[in-house]
Amino acid sequence: MSAPKKVVLAYSGGLDTSIILKWLQTEYGCEVVTFTADLGQGEELEPAREKALMLGIKPENIYIEDLREEFVRDYVNPMFRANAQYEGLYLLGTSIARPLISKRLIEIAEATGADAVAHGATGKGNDQVRFELAAYALNPDIKVIAPWREWDLTSRTKLIDFAEKNQIPIAKDKRGEAPFSVDANLLHTSSEGKVLEDPAVDAPDYVYQRTVHPEDAPNEPEYIEIGFEKGDAVSINGQAVNAAEMLTQLNEYGRKHGIGRLDLVEGRFVGMKSRGIYETPGGTILLEAHRGIESITMDRGAMHLKDQLMPQYAELIYNGFWFSPERDMLQAAIDKSQEYVTGTVRLKLYKGLARTVGRWSDYSLYSEEHVTFEDDAGAYDQKDAAGFIKLNALRLRLLAMRDKRQR
């Protein structure tokens, strides 16, 4: 790889990415463009601008954007149409944010004539893979710089030294090692590393930042109604809201009731297992509600096929293949299945649990006429079941006859 001339850096404004910024300038002598996005991580973005200016970035090279609506509308919502859960449990909160960041990095690279992008993910995790696969999928000629895999700043001490030498301001609480590492966006907060590294040991209470402890949640349940259109949540208690606002409100409900905590050991794409604490308050409610509205509006054949495809779909997102032909194929199938997933779900929220307790829809496939224990006025002829069973059993009977013959 020849040396980059101009690089777009995914820049949070924090100490680590500030060090990267400076390192890119000193190591490669290249012009740096910073990109700072609001994905709902709950941090002010303007300080990032000031810090970038202070580190010598030209004003026209500073990009700060609110991507919350795009994030939920074009990434989170399509993923929830699939009820995606990695390894049965993880709602992919970090995974789903990476492709959007990469997409903007590439677009800004094209707009500013940059030939490279850079990110602050380490060489042991999944995020490097997600950033880079997305980047290459969108621009096959882009250079990608992953300082954590390249530099020799391999200890906290060396990083702090570098920062000091380069006049990068260091917040007091950043001098030492953090007791664990955090990633957050509108969908979730994940925590991992250090105090969490022994999977036998309970996560300390202070790790949870996004939800109240279920023990501290209200003693009374709360009921909400979520309206769906074509598989996406569009209203809450009868109020239409946009995608980001929907997730924001659900997050607040989830936070308050202690919903969406997950303590998980998962298999990383790079090959080792890691332990994470995930808080996905709104997403956990959304998953339950989406399953609820599907249950009355979606055909059994379609649902079972979708359930069967889901693990591969979730794996693709986890592994960083959002921009891939096979994810596109699965998305086409999934979206097709959501055409009539429209209606309303009633949920009970209480002490860590969100549970569907009612659902209704103009597109319901539930037929009280057919299912009733009462007289169904001929809607269903019970005698049909005899033939249905007989022919479903035929191959099993032929197998049993063979067994008998062989005895």
Add this chain to the structure above:
Amino acid sequence: MSAPKKVVLAYSGGLDTSIILKWLQTEYGCEVVTFTADLGQGEELEPAREKALMLGIKPENIYIEDLREEFVRDYVNPMFRANAQYEGLYLLGTSIARPLISKRLIEIAEATGADAVAHGATGKGNDQVRFELAAYALNPDIKVIAPWREWDLTSRTKLIDFAEKNQIPIAKDKRGEAPFSVDANLLHTSSEGKVLEDPAVDAPDYVYQRTVHPEDAPNEPEYIEIGFEKGDAVSINGQAVNAAEMLTQLNEYGRKHGIGRLDLVEGRFVGMKSRGIYETPGGTILLEAHRGIESITMDRGAMHLKDQLMPQYAELIYNGFWFSPERDMLQAAIDKSQEYVTGTVRLKLYKGLARTVGRWSDYSLYSEEHVTFEDDAGAYDQKDAAGFIKLNALRLRLLAMRDKRQR
């Protein structure tokens, strides 16, 4: 089908199966053998013997058996190795009991020289399919009698009339229609019909019989440790217990903490959707714990394959194909995956929720050495990630080059 001469009836001792018993005698003039099983439904079995005697069954034709251990060991446990959930949520509590009942019906038919079996499932549900597919798979020549699909006792009034005419005792509370219908065994209690038929309306509190309301559960969480061997739960808080005892104890924990309630609309195999209230207290804890122990002992490749196979496996059980070559194939794959699923999981039980908070195993694949944020002493070379990503990206880059060429 020629008339049956001797029929083995799945007999609960209740009003409905007593009517069936008498109907078989009068309609077909055939000898009846009764089979009453304890699957943990929580009812005394001896009254069934007395009632059968009273209805003219010969003592040697009355079979009463405790199948709880066999049920959990050979049916529930293999199924939980798969983390089976039908339509994403249902733990298959009714489905998994049917094949065992059919197996004993067929064995008793062979032992007593009966040429037919009979069951009390209706023509609208899944259970008739499950009973009959299992029966035919085990004996291709057996006759199956399903009175509900055949007779003209199509209303409560006609049933009561028939009972009265035939001196079948009728408990007071059985004269009218039950407000909903119940099925129970050691794994779960399901309720459906009547007051539950409108899926938009919350299930009344009195429907729940197996678990306390989460609101009434203890205000303090409780922690338990479940030990696993090759995928099956074998000890609780350090005490080894057999399969049935394990589930019994987990049920008690679940009951107390209000765990395992599910309000579901599901797609029946016979084609319509139905709404059920399921309570699976111990099973819900078991699923969470099993996922927990798998998370550190099971390889990623194996787990993802198993997750992908699960929906079909669950569908097979739901649809009644327990005794089928394809379920055997999936079971062989699943069992293979469980060879090292051995270790211990720590769970927190609180107000309706069971959550893994720790797990450890001699067979753990979790390597703190590899995953650590600290210096890993060379266990993992971060530079390897660059090549890993580059080659995973190659096909995506070739796609992007094509797109570029076509623009």
Add this chain to the structure above:
Amino acid sequence: MSAPKKVVLAYSGGLDTSIILKWLQTEYGCEVVTFTADLGQGEELEPAREKALMLGIKPENIYIEDLREEFVRDYVNPMFRANAQYEGLYLLGTSIARPLISKRLIEIAEATGADAVAHGATGKGNDQVRFELAAYALNPDIKVIAPWREWDLTSRTKLIDFAEKNQIPIAKDKRGEAPFSVDANLLHTSSEGKVLEDPAVDAPDYVYQRTVHPEDAPNEPEYIEIGFEKGDAVSINGQAVNAAEMLTQLNEYGRKHGIGRLDLVEGRFVGMKSRGIYETPGGTILLEAHRGIESITMDRGAMHLKDQLMPQYAELIYNGFWFSPERDMLQAAIDKSQEYVTGTVRLKLYKGLARTVGRWSDYSLYSEEHVTFEDDAGAYDQKDAAGFIKLNALRLRLLAMRDKRQR
């Protein structure tokens, strides 16, 4: 089911469907509308009109249509995009024609105010299921009449008697039993029954009607080039042709070179196995060519996913679920994968075999630059492979470490 008043019959003009026509008139006293379609079965349609008139059908109740283009464009081509083969081998020639016939039956029923449709498929086969599932999927209230399941004309003698009593003309060669039964359309000819019923015995030579014996095919190979656009064959040796014409020409190539014979035992949806002789001359060439063009234009990830979905897709079509939400989902995924399946394939045809020998495309993903044994000018860095392998191996090494620890 109440008696039908007006019924649309899938009418071939042959003896069997003429008997059905008359039986519908006499048994139900209902008005009959006949529908005769040209799907490329190679028979004149006008005699069917005359025969229908002779049997008392009103001229306005006689529908005769050439559906060949629609058949190939909307049914055969979408199916070939999937490379669909049932049980690994069968190209679904009969299965794919049924939904189109049902669709027109239902449309004609709606146009003529008929409340029922009727078909001539027997109660043992798959076709009854395909006709009826499609009919019900398109009109939930339609009545379906399947005379072969209802009437008592259960022997050849009774049928001939009925025909004679009702003045239905009987061709000489139809008096006795045919030595086997045939179904044909533009995609294939299938033969089954009677002389073919012992699967151990070779099919007699005279069964094959659509292709020359490979031994009698030309001694010189012939080469053809097939052009594709978005997964569909659109030109042959440089000449653009429409869908039906394409298959017609490929059939002629296949016939001449003895291509597309298949002697198969297959599992029917109704539960038993049957043996069929299939001749699919053009389709066999088309499958090979489609695989060929996909091989250079389709991404590996997309192709592997499609291959994995194919068996279920083929099963859906075989079982009669063309008009189902899950087939729609799979089709959406498959069609998505075909966007760039555009280019040309060169095939060698010789003595029963069609084999791809060359392929090229503007959308090719094959990169000589990357794959070359020669110097690749840096397109691919062989050192990347080391990291790629190392990280793919990591989980396997962790497994091996566990094994070692346990020894």
Add this chain to the structure above:
Amino acid sequence: MSAPKKVVLAYSGGLDTSIILKWLQTEYGCEVVTFTADLGQGEELEPAREKALMLGIKPENIYIEDLREEFVRDYVNPMFRANAQYEGLYLLGTSIARPLISKRLIEIAEATGADAVAHGATGKGNDQVRFELAAYALNPDIKVIAPWREWDLTSRTKLIDFAEKNQIPIAKDKRGEAPFSVDANLLHTSSEGKVLEDPAVDAPDYVYQRTVHPEDAPNEPEYIEIGFEKGDAVSINGQAVNAAEMLTQLNEYGRKHGIGRLDLVEGRFVGMKSRGIYETPGGTILLEAHRGIESITMDRGAMHLKDQLMPQYAELIYNGFWFSPERDMLQAAIDKSQEYVTGTVRLKLYKGLARTVGRWSDYSLYSEEHVTFEDDAGAYDQKDAAGFIKLNALRLRLLAMRDKRQR
């Protein structure tokens, strides 16, 4: 990686691996153990011994083994039970040989106290991945040396120079570049590179080495009968033979009749597409025969599940994951399905094509009694089909009712 002390080299005796041998000695100064295996590639092994001795290898460090029986019995046969074809067509002839070679490399390393293994695969292909994944899966601490990824002998001239400088004898025809590269074993011969690099251009006739041209094959077809036991071929024309002999004989039949040629563009695991010419004479016959015996002995449900799993199974083998938990899981399922795949298949071999024309088995599930067009004496009640269809259609009708309601 610290320097290796003793390395086991997969050694063919040819020029390239002789250069590697010498390079290992000079580059690493390490002791070399050679391993030369007969996998049916059709070359004498003793010359490899002499050459190794000549290059200074101690006699006790030279391992020469005939692995043909183990290769077919433990690798080829299990794979054929799955009907494995990569990307729909490739019979995995190279892929399946690699894990066995690696297994022996690792075993010899353990026996000789070697700390490393080495192979002669390049950095662009799949074989490096297969060798190394298998090695790491069997010994997590082994060092793997892949000289082609490391050295600077990047052109034919440099290689020849190195050979000359090191007194490695060079056969005359090895001085120049070969027009294509070949790999062979008992299952297949593959050819790729150079004259084959343009996938639009037909492979020259001289590339095919393992089969006669179909045009030159006998003008008369030949019939053979292959006997199977539990999914493996065990006899030919009534003669029992061992696994290697079976494949050897089938190869001779295939060679003679020009069977098993494949011209393929495939997606490599390392990310690019490559074009190969494969000749798999015996394997092509075996696949057809295995499908044939399965067709009458295997249940539909089992077969469809197996077909659905096959693409992933084939991909695992292609990608080098033979020794992985997920391959073990799939193998367990596949082997389970083969318990009754026992019987005989009759095939017609003619001019490039092997076609099943008859099959029989004591374990046949084909029931002439059920399928017959003649009177079946009540084995099958055609009226059952009505109920079967009605209930299969119910969900489709409920969908259609919804559509109607919405219009």
